[in-house]
Amino acid sequence: MLTTHPTRPAATSTGSEGNRTVALRFNDNILLQRLLGDHDRHLVRLEEGFGVRLSCRGNKIAISGETESVGRAQAAIIALYNQLEQGGTIDASQVDGVIRLTALPSRPEPPIEQRPARPAPEERPRHNGHRRPEKGQGKPQNAPATAFGDLPAIKTKRGVIAPRSHGQAAYMEMLANTDMVFGIGPAGTGKTYLAVAQAVGMPLAGQVDRIILSRPAVEAGERLGFLPGDMREKIDPYLRPLYGALHDMMPGDQVVRRMGTGEIEVAPLAFMRGRTLAHSYVILDEAQNTTAAQMKMFLTRMGEGTRMAITGDLSQIDLPNGVSSGLREAVETLEGIKGIGITRFSSEDVVRHPLVARIVDAYEQKAPAPRNVFRNRLRRENNGTSKSTRRY
Secondary structure: OEEEEEOOHHHHOOOOOOEEEEEEEEOOHHHHHHHHOHHHHHHHHHHHHHOOEEEEEOOEEEEEEEHHHHHHHHHHHHHHHHHHHOOOOOOHHHHHHHHHHHHOOOOOOOOHHHOOOOOOOOOOOOEOOEOOOOOOOOOOOOOOOOOHHHOOOEEEOOEEEOOOOHHHHHHHHHHHHOOEEEEEOOOOOOHHHHHHHHHHHHHHOOOOOEEEEEEOOOOOOOOOOOOOOOHHHHHHHHHHHHHHHHHHHOOHHHHHHHHHHOOEEEEEHHHOOOOOEOOEEEEEOOHHHOOHHHHHHHHOOEOOOOEEEEEEOOOOOOOOOOOOOHHHHHHHHHOOOOOEEEEEOOHHHOOOOHHHHHHHHHHHHHOOOOOOHHHHHHHHHHHOOOOOOOOO
C-alpha cells in the first residue's frame, strides 16, 4: 500500500502562493526501486515531464512545485506504483504515457451531431468483462487531472493494454462501444495496435467467433516487382505489421493454431469481394491506400454480429496521382451516421520515440497537404467548368 502525507499548510509555501510540497511514503522498497528506475532515470523523466522537483530519501518521495503540477505528478507516481503492485513492469514508454495522460488537457467534446451514437446503458457491452463506472460516480471532486481508474483497458493473453494518451483512451472506448470505428492519424499513435488488441480480446469474451485482418497490397513508393512463392508468401510482406501486433497480444503457438483453424484470418483486400463477414472482428489497416470503390466494397461486407475497425494515415497515401483515397471519401461521407465512430489522432498521441512526434509536427508545418485536389479537378472537368485539351 501507499500512503500520502502532505506537509502542513505552513510548510507548503516556498516563497509564492501557488507552490506546495507533498511527500509520498511507500511500504515496499523493492517496488520503489523499480519505480525510480536504473540510476533514477524514471524519476528524472517525471521531473522533466511535470516541471517539478522530486527527491527520494528512504521510502519517501517528496514532490515540490506549483500546486497543479504537484497534483499531476502525484497522480502519475501513484499510478505507476499501483501498476507495479499488480505485478506489472515499468519502462520509459510507460512513464512517458502516464506523463502524457496527466499533463495534457483533455480534448474538447465534438459537437453533438458529430458524436458517434452510443447504445443505451442496458445495451452497452462490457469492456472485456469490466463495466466502466458511470460519469460522476466513484470519482472525488478534487481528483487529479486524470482518474486512472476510469480509463478503458483491454485484456489479452499477454496482459492488460492501457491507453498512453487522451486520444488513445477515447479510441479504445469507441472500439469497445461502436460497431464501426475509423482511426485516422499519424504514424506511432497506436491505431492498428489497439485495434488488434480489441480484436484479440473480443473472442476471449465470447463476443465474436473470429478475427479477420486485411490490408491493401500497395507498395510505399517502390516497385518490388515479382515476388516468389505461393499466394500467402506473396502477400505476407504487406501484412507483416498485423502479424507483429498479433504476436504481441498472444503466444506464437496460439497464433499459428488459430490461423490454422480459421479463427484468425489474414487476407488482402482484393479477396474480400462477394463475402459476407458475420460474427467477426474485422480490421482494415493502411486504409488510406484504398480507392473509393475498394472502400465501399469493404464496408458493405459487414454482416450480423460483426465489428469493424478501419485505420489509416491520410498524410501517407501511396496511390497513383489522380486517384483519391477511399478512406478520405468514406470519412467525409459517413461522419455523423449512427453506429459509426471516428477518432482523429494528432502528434500529441504519438507513443513511439519522442522524435517521431517532432518529425510529424515539422512535416505538417512545412507542407500542409492540399485536400481533394485531384477529385475537385475531375469534378470541374465533368461539369464543364474547366478547359480540357483531350480530343475525341
